[in-house]
Amino acid sequence: MGKTVLSIENIVKKFGNVAAVNGVSLTIQDGDFFALLGPSGCGKTTLLRMLGGFDSPTSGHIFMDGIDITDVPPNKRQINMLFQSYAVFPHMNVEDNVAYGLRMEKRPTTEINQRVQEALALVRMEEFAKRPPDKLSGGQRQRVALARALIKKPRILLLDEPLSALDAKLRGAMQTELVRLQQTVGITFIIVTHDQDEALSMATRIAVMDEGSFCQVDAPRVLYEAPSSRFVADFIGRMNMHECIVIAEQDNGYCINAGGDMGEISVRHAPLPGVRAGDKIYYGVRPEKVIFSKDKPADNVGNAVVLENYSYHGDETLLYCRSQDGTLWTCTLTNDRRNFTPVNVGELGWLTWAADNMILLAK
Amino acid sequence: MSKPALLDYAARWWMRLFLAMFFLLLYAPIVILIIFSFNDSKRNIVWRGATGKYYAKAWANDSLIEAFINSLTIAVANMIVGTLLGVITAILLWRFRFPAKKAVEGVLALPIVIPEICMGVAMLVFFNKWWPNNLVWPLNLVNIIIAHVTFTFPFVAVIVRGQLAGLNREFELAAMDLGASEWRAMIDVLLPQIKPSIIAGALIAFTLSLEDFVITYFTAGPDSITLPVKINSMVRFSVTPEVNAASTILIIITIVAVWLAMRIQKEKTNG
Numbered sequence: 001m002g003k004t005v006l007s008i009e010n011i012v013k014k015f016g017n018v019a020a021v022n023g024v025s026l027t028i029q030d031g032d033f034f035a036l037l038g039p040s041g042c043g044k045t046t047l048l049r050m051l052g053g054f055d056s057p058t059s060g061h062i063f064m065d066g067i068d069i070t071d072v073p074p075n076k077r078q079i080n081m082l083f084q085s086y087a088v089f090p091h092m093n094v095e096d097n098v099a100y101g102l103r104m105e106k107r108p109t110t111e112i113n114q115r116v117q118e119a120l121a122l123v124r125m126e127e128f129a130k131r132p133p134d135k136l137s138g139g140q141r142q143r144v145a146l147a148r149a150l151i152k153k154p155r156i157l158l159l160d161e162p163l164s165a166l167d168a169k170l171r172g173a174m175q176t177e178l179v180r181l182q183q184t185v186g187i188t189f190i191i192v193t194h195d196q197d198e199a200l201s202m203a204t205r206i207a208v209m210d211e212g213s214f215c216q217v218d219a220p221r222v223l224y225e226a227p228s229s230r231f232v233a234d235f236i237g238r239m240n241m242h243e244c245i246v247i248a249e250q251d252n253g254y255c256i257n258a259g260g261d262m263g264e265i266s267v268r269h270a271p272l273p274g275v276r277a278g279d280k281i282y283y284g285v286r287p288e289k290v291i292f293s294k295d296k297p298a299d300n301v302g303n304a305v306v307l308e309n310y311s312y313h314g315d316e317t318l319l320y321c322r323s324q325d326g327t328l329w330t331c332t333l334t335n336d337r338r339n340f341t342p343v344n345v346g347e348l349g350w351l352t353w354a355a356d357n358m359i360l361l362a363k
Numbered sequence: 364m365s366k367p368a369l370l371d372y373a374a375r376w377w378m379r380l381f382l383a384m385f386f387l388l389l390y391a392p393i394v395i396l397i398i399f400s401f402n403d404s405k406r407n408i409v410w411r412g413a414t415g416k417y418y419a420k421a422w423a424n425d426s427l428i429e430a431f432i433n434s435l436t437i438a439v440a441n442m443i444v445g446t447l448l449g450v451i452t453a454i455l456l457w458r459f460r461f462p463a464k465k466a467v468e469g470v471l472a473l474p475i476v477i478p479e480i481c482m483g484v485a486m487l488v489f490f491n492k493w494w495p496n497n498l499v500w501p502l503n504l505v506n507i508i509i510a511h512v513t514f515t516f517p518f519v520a521v522i523v524r525g526q527l528a529g530l531n532r533e534f535e536l537a538a539m540d541l542g543a544s545e546w547r548a549m550i551d552v553l554l555p556q557i558k559p560s561i562i563a564g565a566l567i568a569f570t571l572s573l574e575d576f577v578i579t580y581f582t583a584g585p586d587s588i589t590l591p592v593k594i595n596s597m598v599r600f601s602v603t604p605e606v607n608a609a610s611t612i613l614i615i616i617t618i619v620a621v622w623l624a625m626r627i628q629k630e631k632t633n634g
Contacts, residue, residue, distance in 0.1 A: 052540060054536055054539075054540075073539070074536070074539045074540050075539050075540070075541075075542045075543060075544060080540055080541070081536075081537070081540045083533040083536065083537055084533070085531050085533050087531065087533040087534045087536070087537035089534060089537075089538075089551075089552055090556065091555040091556060100538070100541050100543075100551075101541035101542055104541055104542035104543050104547070105542055145537075148537075148541065149540075149541075152541065152542070
């Protein structure tokens with residue numbers, strides 16, 4: 001850990017007059033499981049393709065181990081890619097697919113055979129060596145594609161939406177599998193995904209991307225618990241987000257007026273640059289940190305609401321509530337008992353939370 | 364009997380009738396042609412009993428055999444050159460962006476839609492008039508092959524282009540990612556995947572050339588007669604069973620070629 005393996009500087013990629021990637025810079029450490037997360041069309045796949053060498057940036061540079069590789073073609077980069085469609089060659093069996101990269105390197109046959117065996121063992125596909133790809137499931141095809149890329153012993157493996165073609169159950173299993181693999185081989189992974197759950201559960205660091213720029217680059221926990229902008233707060237997970245007014249700056253936080261049934265609340269919070277008393281900012285609180293209760297909270301941190309609707313998800317129930325000033329709130333109930341009949345539509349109650357669970361957002 | 368299900372087409376009497384008519388119209392003339400090639404009659408109108416002597420007669424007819432060999436030579440040469448040209452054209456159009464690409468794509472279809480007679484006349488003018496007068500283009504097999512390639516390679520290109528359109532480019536990118544050059548990726552990954560359409564295209568080029576009459580008629584010199592042209596000249600005197608025999612041989616070659624191509628494709632998929 002700690003050594004920079006890849007750094008990109010001011011990468012711009014324009015298609016005609018539209019900038020798909022708009023001047024991004026980034027450093028990625030050796031051994032990172034790095035996720036590029038963003039809505040579709042945010043430029044994350046374009047960026048990944050430039051890292052792989054399949055597209056060249058309009059301006060900017062890509063460095064690997066300090067060497068400029070911006071104009072190096074894909075077959076000369078120590079970077080391999082797992083394609084979204086997996087691109088397992090349909091006219092070759094599993095073994096030949098995995099061996100392809102080493103055959104291009106003109107390795108001796110004995111070495112190829114041995115390394116193919118190792119690579120197949122790594123992805124637990126040994127017994128499928130002679131199968132043609134059309135006799136494999138989606139998950140197995142992905143394993144073949146993984147083995148085929150990892151056998152090249154790249155410095156970096158790029159993964160383009162690797163789990164999007166799998167069904168929900170398999171996706172969960174592959175998430176753990178990918179993390180296990182990454183830790184086994186110790187190669188830096190850069191994954192592109194639009195699924196925040198995927199990014200949060202697998203990555204060590206995440207870059208949230210929107211309209212060709214990075215919004216925030218941080219560890220998953222920081223992104224979720226301390227987003228730096230409303231876009232990130234809203235994009236990652238669910239968030240109740242409302243306006244408030246800063247009353248005063250305090251030693252280790254702010255005093256805000258959140259309106260509604262709430263009075264002035266002191267929130268412990270990291271400093272927000274440029275925010276002064278009297279500014280209108282936003283506060284957010286995650287649904288799982290909100291409690292639906294019958295009683296008015298003693299510390300006044302909470303809102304009187306009417307339960308408008310709810311959705312049952314098995315492990316949890318999402319409550320959709322409306323406060324008296326007409327704003328919509330969500331609250332998560334964990335279904336931790338079997339005979340749990342907690343809510344009725346139309347029920348009146350209070351949404352409460354601890355003040356320190358509030359996130360203040362200046363932009 | 365219960366009512367047939369909506370998609371159970373074969374259970375409806377009118378569907379069966381349609382199918383019967385379809386096959387009758389398609390194959391009855393061919394079947395009659397083959398049957399009458401065994402007819403023991405010079406006139407070939409009334410059935411006079413079976414004989415194989417017209418095959419022997421056709422075999423003994425030197426000019427017919429020569430025409431036949433000419434046809435095969437032209438068809439094979441045309442197939443090789445036309446397929447090569449067609450595949451390259453299709454890949455170029457699929458893979459690269461270049462100026463006037465749309466125009467090239469449109470012009471490519473012209474030899475397919477232009478009436479054959481126009482192509483024939485154009486070829487005649489090309490080889491006789493447009494070519495500098497002091498240089499005489501030898502009217503031999505080569506100019507027929509050139510004429511055939513001109514009108515068959517667009518068919519190959521269109522067929523191969525069709526399969527390329529449905530192809531995922533990531534296969535090629537993946538090959539390059541694994542260390543293949545662009546050229547290697549094309550040979551290792553692209554060509555094997557479009558093999559079915561290449562075979563189909565080659566076959567079309569072969570049969571189009573083998574059976575072509577109009578364009579060949581305009582470009583053939585006195586010493587380079589092909590089988591269709593020869594059959595035409597024979598028919599001008601009378602339709603003898605010998606003509607039927609020659610035609611039957613042509614049909615059989617075509618069927619064998621189709622069958623072979625299908626087998627090659629099947630072997631590939633059974634891999």
